[in-house]
Amino acid sequence: MSEKKSPKKGGIRLEPMQGKFFDIRPSKKGTNPPQLGRRSDFFLFAIVTLVAFLFLSIGNAYVLGREMIFEGQENAYEGYESIKLGAESLLAKNAAAAKTHFLEAEASFQKLSQTAEPIISQNEQFMSEGLYLDAANKLIESALEVTQIGQELSELMLSFNELPQAMLAMAGGEDGGLVEALKERKIAFDEILAMAASLQRKMATINDDILPEDLRRKIASARTQIGQMMAALLEVDENFDVLLSLLGDDVPHRYLLLFQNNHELRATGGFIGSYMIVDVNDGKISKMETKDVYETDGQLHDMVDPPPGIDQVADRLYMRDANYSPDFPTSAQSIMWFLEHSKGPSVDTVIAIDQNVVEGLLELTGPVVLPSFPFQIRAGNFSDIISFYTEAKLSESATPKQLLFDLIPVLQKKIPDLSETGRLIDLGKKLIKEGHVQMYSMHPGVQELIVRIGLDGAIEKPAEKKDYLSVITTAIGGNKSDEYMHMQLHHLSHISEKGKIEDVLTIKKTHTWNHHAETKLANLISRYGTGALGEESAYFILGRGPNVDYMRVYVPKGSALQDASGIDLTAIEVSEDLDWTVFAFTLGPINAGDEKEVTIRYLLPFNLSFHPEDSYQFVAEKQAGAENITLKKEIILPDSLIVTNSNPISSNAFSLIPIFETELNRNQTFVSDIALVR
Numbered sequence: 001m002s003e004k005k006s007p008k009k010g011g012i013r014l015e016p017m018q019g020k021f022f023d024i025r026p027s028k029k030g031t032n033p034p035q036l037g038r039r040s041d042f043f044l045f046a047i048v049t050l051v052a053f054l055f056l057s058i059g060n061a062y063v064l065g066r067e068m069i070f071e072g073q074e075n076a077y078e079g080y081e082s083i084k085l086g087a088e089s090l091l092a093k094n095a096a097a098a099k100t101h102f103l104e105a106e107a108s109f110q111k112l113s114q115t116a117e118p119i120i121s122q123n124e125q126f127m128s129e130g131l132y133l134d135a136a137n138k139l140i141e142s143a144l145e146v147t148q149i150g151q152e153l154s155e156l157m158l159s160f161n162e163l164p165q166a167m168l169a170m171a172g173g174e175d176g177g178l179v180e181a182l183k184e185r186k187i188a189f190d191e192i193l194a195m196a197a198s199l200q201r202k203m204a205t206i207n208d209d210i211l212p213e214d215l216r217r218k219i220a221s222a223r224t225q226i227g228q229m230m231a232a233l234l235e236v237d238e239n240f241d242v243l244l245s246l247l248g249d250d251v252p253h254r255y256l257l258l259f260q261n262n263h264e265l266r267a268t269g270g271f272i273g274s275y276m277i278v279d280v281n282d283g284k285i286s287k288m289e290t291k292d293v294y295e296t297d298g299q300l301h302d303m304v305d306p307p308p309g310i311d312q313v314a315d316r317l318y319m320r321d322a323n324y325s326p327d328f329p330t331s332a333q334s335i336m337w338f339l340e341h342s343k344g345p346s347v348d349t350v351i352a353i354d355q356n357v358v359e360g361l362l363e364l365t366g367p368v369v370l371p372s373f374p375f376q377i378r379a380g381n382f383s384d385i386i387s388f389y390t391e392a393k394l395s396e397s398a399t400p401k402q403l404l405f406d407l408i409p410v411l412q413k414k415i416p417d418l419s420e421t422g423r424l425i426d427l428g429k430k431l432i433k434e435g436h437v438q439m440y441s442m443h444p445g446v447q448e449l450i451v452r453i454g455l456d457g458a459i460e461k462p463a464e465k466k467d468y469l470s471v472i473t474t475a476i477g478g479n480k481s482d483e484y485m486h487m488q489l490h491h492l493s494h495i496s497e498k499g500k501i502e503d504v505l506t507i508k509k510t511h512t513w514n515h516h517a518e519t520k521l522a523n524l525i526s527r528y529g530t531g532a533l534g535e536e537s538a539y540f541i542l543g544r545g546p547n548v549d550y551m552r553v554y555v556p557k558g559s560a561l562q563d564a565s566g567i568d569l570t571a572i573e574v575s576e577d578l579d580w581t582v583f584a585f586t587l588g589p590i591n592a593g594d595e596k597e598v599t600i601r602y603l604l605p606f607n608l609s610f611h612p613e614d615s616y617q618f619v620a621e622k623q624a625g626a627e628n629i630t631l632k633k634e635i636i637l638p639d640s641l642i643v644t645n646s647n648p649i650s651s652n653a654f655s656l657i658p659i660f661e662t663e664l665n666r667n668q669t670f671v672s673d674i675a676l677v678r
Contacts, residue, residue, distance in 0.1 A: 079108030079143065086150045095157035102150035109143045135206050145199045152192045159185055179247050179283035186240055193233050200226050239452075242445045246349070248280040255280065256339065256347040259404065260323070262354040262625035263387065263483035265473045265549070268323040268331045268438060268457065269354045269625030273390070274401045276408070277345060290405040291344075293320045299342040308573065308584060309474045309550030318342075326472045326554070326623065327578055328352065328457025329447075332440035349441040352457075354625045355383050356436040358411070360427045365414040370406045377407060384542075387480055388524050391533060391541050433666045435624035460621050460667070462557060462579045465606045467493065470554040470580075470621040471507065477548035477588065479541045484513045484592075486628045489664065493635045495616060495674065499607035502562070505553065506599045513544050513592035546589030554580040554621075558605030566598040613644065613675040620668045629664040635672060645673040 086101035203223050208216045246253055255278040260270035272293050279287035297318040304317040307324050314321060319338035323331040332350040340346055362368070362379035369376055377385060389403045431437045438457030441447045450456050460468060469491055475482055490506040521542055525535065533541065559581045561574055573584040583600055590596050608614040620631055635657055637643070646658040648670065658672050 075108045075112040079105045079112060079147075082108060083143075083146060083150065086147075086154070090150070090153060090157065093157070095154045098157070099151055099154035102147050102154060105150070106144065106147035109140065109147060113140050113144070135208070138202055138206050142199055142202050145195060145202070149192060149195050149199065152188065152195065156185060156188050156192065159188070177283070179244065179249055182240075182243065182247075189233075189236070189240075193237060196226070196230050196233055200230055239445075239449050242443075242449050245443065245446060246280070247283045248286075249282065252279050252281040252286065253349065254278070254345065254347045256336070256350045258323075258335070258350065258352040260352055260354045260625060261387070261480065262356065262436075262627070263383065263480040263543075264475045265482045265623070265626060266321070266323050267326040267472050267474060267552075267623070268328050268352055269435065269623075271475070272320050272323060272335075274404060277347070288408075290401075290408065292401050293318075296339065296342045296344055299344075300338065302341050309476060309552075309586075312550065312586070313476045313478070323352070324474070325578070326470065326552075327459040328438040328624065329440045330578075332438075336442075348443060349439065349446060352438045352624075353431075354436050355386070356434075356625075356627075357431055358382055358407075360431060361411060361415075364423060364427065365411065365417075368407065368410050368414065370403070370410055372406050373403060383483070384520060384524065387542055388521070388528070388538070391480075391538070435622060435626075435666075438624060457624055459554075459578055459580075460619055463617075465608070465617065466556070467501065467503065467604060467616070467618040468554065468556050468580065468621070469505065469618070470623065472552040472554065472623050473626065474550040474552070475548075476550050476586075477546060479543065479545040479547075481511065481513070481543050481545055481547040481592075482549075484511060484517060484543050485547055485590075486510045486512055486630075487626075488630050488632070489620075490632045491618070491620070491634070493616065493618070495608065495635060495637055495641065497610070497638050497640045497676075499609055499614070501604040501606070501608065501616070502601065503555070503559075503604060504599060504601050506597060507551070507553075507587070508595060508597040509547070509587065509590055510595040511547055511590045511592050517543055544592050546591045548586065548588035548590075551585055551587045552577075553583040553600065554578070555583065555602060556604055556606070557581050560603045560605070561600065562603055563601040564599065566596065567600075572600065608674065610641065610674065610676045613673055616672045616674055618670040620664060620670075622664050622667055627665070631662055631664040631668065633660045633668075633670055634658070637674065640677055641674050642677050643672050644675050647671050 082101045082105035086098045086105060089095070089098035089101060200223075203219070203226055206219060208219050244250075257276040257278055258272050259274045259276075260266065260268065261273055262270035264271040266272070274290060274292050275296075276291070277287070277289045278285060297320055300318060305311075306314050306317045306321065310317060310321050310324060317324075317338075319335060319342060322334040322338045325331045325334070332352075335350060336347060359379045359382055362377070362382055367376040367378045375385075386404055386407075390401055428437070432453070432455055435457065437455065439450045439455040440457070441450060447456070451458070459470065462468070469489070471487070471489060473482070473487075486509070488506075488508040488510075490508075492504040492506075494502045494504070496502075518539075521539060521544075525538060539545070554577070557576060557580055561569070561572060561583060563569065564572060567585055567587075571585050573582075575582045575584065583602070585598070587596060587598060608616060616635065618633065620633070622629070635643075637657055643657055648660055650658045650660060658670070660670060662668060
């Protein structure tokens with residue numbers, strides 16, 4: 001670029017930018033320039049570009065005056081800091097504080113705009129500097145738009161604080177005006193979306209070809225992050241109609257709510273003992289009908305052969321056993337089929353919950369008293385009482401599930417009174433992560449939303465060169481002993497120098513029924529009697545009986561079974577399901593206080609390639625509803641291989657190979673980078 005200085009124009013002498021990025025002084029208040037990091041938010045340009053570019057890069061300090069420079073610097077720094085604090089407050093869900101910070105940021109950038117106006121207004125008079133001034137003006141306008149978006153988001157967040165009570169009212173059977181409230185907030189959201197689109201367009205028109213490379217990178221980063229914000233806003237916009245559909249806005253939405261008993265495990269969480277049909281119309285529950293699954297199964301006339309495992313306890317398949325697949329969408333479709341073919345209604349969406357959900361709600365609501373039951377039901381005694389009451393058939397009604405059916409409306413009336421919605425949200429997150437709540441919908445848009453939330457309960461999809469394990473238990477012992485079973489999984493992978501992988505899986509199950517459990521049940525028997533059960537039958541069914549299950553071990557497709565111990569190799573059935581290979585066998589009976597251990601050895605269908613390094617990946621998927629499971633993951637390597645990195649970090653700090661032990665209460669992923677020793 002020529003060193004020739006530009007002529008004076010309009011009484012102000014400007015120096016053309018020479019591709020330099022000037023240092024920036026701290027503001028008068030001593031605020032240090034913010035450190036730029038990889039994850040700096042998209043408001044970054046509000047300080048770096050505005051101050052460095054506008055006041056130092058194109059302005060003549062002697063003509064503009066030092067006071068103008070310092071004032072602009074201070075306004076820009078203060079504006080940026082306020083925006084940053086506002087964004088942090090939004091992430092912390094403190095909408096009131098966020099709004100205050102964004103208002104402060106707006107004031108700072110308004111002052112900056114006024115300070116810059118003397119030179120911005122002469123844009124057309126300057127020749128080579130005009131492009132710089134145009135970019136500067138757009139950056140200032142963009143910063144102001146950011147503060148407006150922040151304020152509107154804060155206002156919207158404040159208004160959303162009122163919605164949980166409306167949702168609780170709906171869950172409690174009341175009209176909380178939820179649909180109307182959501183539609184009102186959608187208007188405000190649309191305004192925010194329009195402002196964000198305007199910001200994105202303005203940033204796209206900035207001619208950054210004339211700017212220094214470091215400044216171009218920062219503006220490019222800002223554009224990327226604004227694009228990410230727009231994508232998130234558009235996703236919310238796309239799902240709004242889906243949410244209204246779930247609330248029965250235009251057309252009533254019908255739900256099938258399954259109650260699964262995870263003390264008698266089945267693939268999707270537990271035995272289906274009862275269910276409820278719920279109709280939602282205009283954001284209100286218009287109908288609730290509870291059903292005993294055996295009553296529905298009695299209406300089935302179609303003959304469906306039972307799958308392996310179920311064929312040991314039934315000569316045909318019914319709705320109660322239709323949750324056979326560990327993939328919840330697959331099981332949900334099967335359940336819907338059986339419901340319709342058992343003279344039941346068609347439904348839009350299926351929700352499955354287990355006893356942990358009711359126990360969690362009782363933790364929040366506190367004890368409840370039922371008109372038909374003389375004692376308090378609490379989180380600590382719900383499972384014992386409901387199982388005992390149902391199996392002993394103590395109810396005088398036609399269905400032994402009457403205690404559960406009586407509990408639902410009482411619990412429903414308590415829900416709107418919950419004041420700590422944060423605890424309810426935390427409970428929901430925990431139950432979803434641990435697989436105690438699953439959901440499937442026939443409507444594609446609704447199902448996409450369910451998947452995004454992580455409620456779908458779908459089994460992991462196979463991926464190239466990924467090791468995988470899912471152990472699925474189907475109780476076939478005729479009792480609820482799974483409450484007292486503890487399962488230890490030890491997954492050991494032998495990796496050879498040539499990359500071959502042989503897995504050794506040891507499954508150890510322990511029946512933990514003890515004196516405490518015996519005493520607890522004895523107290524129930526002394527209080528209520530045994531009803532239709534004899535005393536020995538009561539102990540057998542409610543936990544002391546031997547545990548027997550049909551176990552399916554899902555591993556990478558094409559895995560070759562090599563050997564087994566603790567079970568005859570010929571007793572293991574090998575098949576394929578959901579693009580995985582399945583090793584299936586009956587485990588048990590395991591008597592109270594006893595344990596059984598089975599080990600299977602199999603060769604994976606893929607090799608690693610050490611040229612010079614490769615990654616070993618392993619996913620352990622938890623069965624929905626299952627509890628009391630521990631997992632130990634370990635790899636064994638020859639001396640010619642070494643682990644260079646591992647995640648999670650090994651539980652044994654002194655081991656050269658990764659050893660990781662954890663409670664398997666949610667899906668776990670392990671990755672180890674392995675290299676040849678040179």
